[in-house]
Amino acid sequence: MKRSWRTLLPSLSDYRELRTSWRGDLLAGVTVGIVALPLALAFGVSSGVGAEAGLITAIVAGLVAAVFGGSNIQVSGPTGAMVVVLAPIVVSQGVEAVAIVTLLAGIIVAIAGALRLGRTVSYIPWPVIEGFTVGIGIIIFLQQVPSALGTEGTEHPTNAVLAAGAFIGAAEWPAALLPLGVAAGVIAIMLLLTRISGRLPASFIAIVVVTIAAQALNLPLATIGELPASLPAPAVPSFDFDLTALIGPAFAVAALAAIESLLSARVAAGMSDTGPYNADRELVGQGLASVASSFFGGMPATGAIARTAVNVRSGARTRASAIVHALALLIVVYLAAQVVAVIPLAALSGVLMATAARMVSPTLIKTMLRTGKAEAAVFVITGIITVSFDLIIAVGIGIAVAAFFALRAMSKASGVHREELPGSPEAGDERIALFRIDGSLFFGAAERLIDRINEHQGIEVVIVRLSQLHVIDATGAHTLTELITALERRGVTVIIKGIRPEHRDVLQRLGVIRSLRHPNHLFEELGPAIEHARSHIRRAELAR
Structure with missing residues (x-):
């Protein structure tokens, strides 16, 4: 029993390659930190909890997940999928409720890891995963419409499609053309840099260029605003809430955190030869990461496939690179908070729109639709329900539809x-x-x-x-x-x-x-x- 529990805990063997790989890990960590900075800020703003919460999550949760997680190369932090779940919670329960939801979700995920439920993600069919991913990409893109148009307010439908339409109708034209042009400029720079070299931190460079231009031209754009020059002191979240109303959202966040983290770790293991991942330990690590994030006022964390992919391509070999990534962001908080404060919100919207567009791959959609009628149906149904209703419901219905077709095929084969x-x-x-x-x-x-x-x-x-x-x-x-x-x-x-x-x-x-x-x-x-x-x-x- 002791031996089995030991597999869920950190050990010196996690860093056995560090003597030879430390240079590559250091460079990869700094590179990922540069890539993660605009994403962390953007996800924090888009979810409604603020840029500070996104940055705190990337630092605190990123560090804890790197040490306690089950993957040698996974990078964790705020992600787009989590933004999609958190935004309605902020609207219905308020920003203060996010810390409690984060804490409860972290505990649930950690318990799932301790109960050895990590391998259950392997039962999710591929069409469900891809339909879910495409749906998330569409929602993230639509959620950026308000910032890209310079509009504010929450008195709009919670459905992303209806809300985007309402915000477009409420925009003040032609004044909205300025933030829209800034978002488009960021997207254009990112596309150009990606074509030049896939190794360039396109989002970071685009944010820097647009922010400098906005300051030089004194453009009237909404900005991130003042950030703290240090991390806040840790504190237990306030429990002055109706916990019964938060249990449901907490389980939804926990399910999403577990699914996204394990899928990301599985993809990362296939991209690198640094060894397999421990699914149960990954859940424990991600759960502890969200718990720690809640103590500092952050949001739930998951494994982030985009940042993990950058980590792998940059030469990471051990979890030290993810630790360096978190420390690099911490340095930004202490040394560059005033610089970050002047970044236009429309620029962050452009980053997320470009990120969302990459999640909706036309090639992948064509492949899914041509694979087979059953697979195409599962893919389309999961995507539509994700956009129209709820992420967790979409995964559940997607699995049910896939199971129906699988049983039907087995029945025909018998x-x-x-x-x-x-x-x-x-x-x-x-x-x-x-x-x-x-x-x-x-x-x-x-x-x-x-x-x-x-x-x-x-x-x-x-x-x-x-x-x-x-x-x-x-x-x-x-x-x-x-x-x-x-x-x-x-x-x-x-x-x-x-x-x-x-x-x-x-x-x-x-x-x-x-x-x-x-x-x-x-x-x-x-x-x-x-x-x-x-x-x-x-x-x-x-x-x-």
């Missing part, structure tokens, strides 16, 4: 086939039916078994071959029991051949074997089963 009796025919063979059940016998295919066997009349002995049956669930076993009982009640003798060892327990517990007329009607080989069936026919002939 079959009940009547076979000819092998060898030379004998008198009375026409009254013996040999059925082979292939594939899976579960609740989706059980009724087909009954219908298929009931099609045949004048049968006195039925042999059911189960050796080709790969999967059987409780419903399938129960249906098989009912079928045998019904046939025996009609005077039809049932013989079962070839029960696989892994199916014996469920068939025994649910009465399949007990429903046979005689224990001798259970055979391992087909030859003896057919001979026994013929002996029943011969005895019946003599009785007549």
